[in-house]
Amino acid sequence: MKAKNILLKYNLSITTGRLNILEIFLNNEMALSEKDIQDKLIGVCDRATIYRTLKKFKDTGIVHPIATEGMITKYVLKKEPEEHLHFKCTDCGKIMCLPEVQMKNYELPSGFTKKESNFLVIGTCNNCNN
Amino acid sequence: MKAKNILLKYNLSITTGRLNILEIFLNNEMALSEKDIQDKLIGVCDRATIYRTLKKFKDTGIVHPIATEGMITKYVLKKEPEEHLHFKCTDCGKIMCLPEVQMKNYELPSGFTKKESNFLVIGTCNNCNN
DNA sequence: ATTATTTTTGCAACAATGTCGCATTTTATA
DNA sequence: TATAAAATGCGACATTGTTGCAAAAATAAT
Numbered sequence: 001m002k003a004k005n006i007l008l009k010y011n012l013s014i015t016t017g018r019l020n021i022l023e024i025f026l027n028n029e030m031a032l033s034e035k036d037i038q039d040k041l042i043g044v045c046d047r048a049t050i051y052r053t054l055k056k057f058k059d060t061g062i063v064h065p066i067a068t069e070g071m072i073t074k075y076v077l078k079k080e081p082e083e084h085l086h087f088k089c090t091d092c093g094k095i096m097c098l099p100e101v102q103m104k105n106y107e108l109p110s111g112f113t114k115k116e117s118n119f120l121v122i123g124t125c126n127n128c129n130n
Numbered sequence: 131m132k133a134k135n136i137l138l139k140y141n142l143s144i145t146t147g148r149l150n151i152l153e154i155f156l157n158n159e160m161a162l163s164e165k166d167i168q169d170k171l172i173g174v175c176d177r178a179t180i181y182r183t184l185k186k187f188k189d190t191g192i193v194h195p196i197a198t199e200g201m202i203t204k205y206v207l208k209k210e211p212e213e214h215l216h217f218k219c220t221d222c223g224k225i226m227c228l229p230e231v232q233m234k235n236y237e238l239p240s241g242f243t244k245k246e247s248n249f250l251v252i253g254t255c256n257n258c259n260n
Numbered sequence: 261a262t263t264a265t266t267t268t269t270g271c272a273a274c275a276a277t278g279t280c281g282c283a284t285t286t287t288a289t290a
Numbered sequence: 291t292a293t294a295a296a297a298t299g300c301g302a303c304a305t306t307g308t309t310g311c312a313a314a315a316a317t318a319a320t
Contacts, residue, residue: 046269114253122247145287181278
């Protein structure tokens with residue numbers, strides 16, 4: 001789907017900043033931080049705009065954050081199935097989704113209820129394993 | 131195990147700062163951030179010391195970081211089994227381990243190898259579900 | 261199409277967290 | 291007890307998160 005259509009679908013106004021940022025996500029398989037995007041939009045988009053856009057995209061459900069042990073929040077476009085594994089490569093540092101891996105169900109202790117999950121596998125990716 | 135014995139076991143020198151911090155972990159079920167510990171050690175321990183101690187504890191394997199979507203790193207004492215679920219309550223905000231839940235194995239796509247994993251379930255905890 | 265209204269942006273500023281060098285103090289070792 | 295090694299406190303700075311506000315852009319109304 002094209003960037004503009006995504007914004008329309010989610011009822012967000014069409015601005016060049018948002019189109020730029022969405023375009024970057026569409027052309028990138030990996031999870032991206034605010035900084036990653038900043039580096040690709042130097043002089044084009046203000047930091048605050050990127051921050052707020054990412055926040056808006058998260059709230060509307062266009063992207064979702066990936067849980068990592070680090071201090072940086074990284075985002076990826078939402079994809080099917082909604083629940084899927086994430087993978088972090090200790091070699092190249094990239095974080096990506098593995099939507100092809102079938103998720104499994106966990107029985108939580110009594111009293112606990114699940115809303116969502118964020119599973120991260122850490123290791124080396126197919127690209128770094130050669 | 132007592133704080134001092136843990137330091138001995140991991141070959142770390144015995145200092146009051148480390149004992150204090152370890153004591154906090156031993157008396158606390160939840161995952162703790164640098165800030166959480168700071169608040170409990172005002173005037174006792176410098177921020178840099180806490181930061182470095184946490185780092186050392188992580189490197190030696192006394193604690194491990196929990197992956198969350200936020201920007202803050204939270205740690206818990208390592209426990210058996212090594213791999214276990216983490217739970218984040220959207221109500222009280224606490225993050226804890228669920229070592230009693232049996233972990234399952236995932237077949238990764240070819241080329242990917244796993245070193246470890248960091249699984250976070252998000253929902254409401256037994257305390258907030260009443 | 262033009263104007264009015266609503267949103268978004270850029271800038272500036274500040275808070276929280278991560279990180280490190282360095283002199284001083286503390287711990288471990290000889 | 292003296293010496294070498296390690297940890298601490300302080301200060302400083304980088305990065306990321308976050309917000310107010312006026313200017314600019316986008317959407318809605320005329």
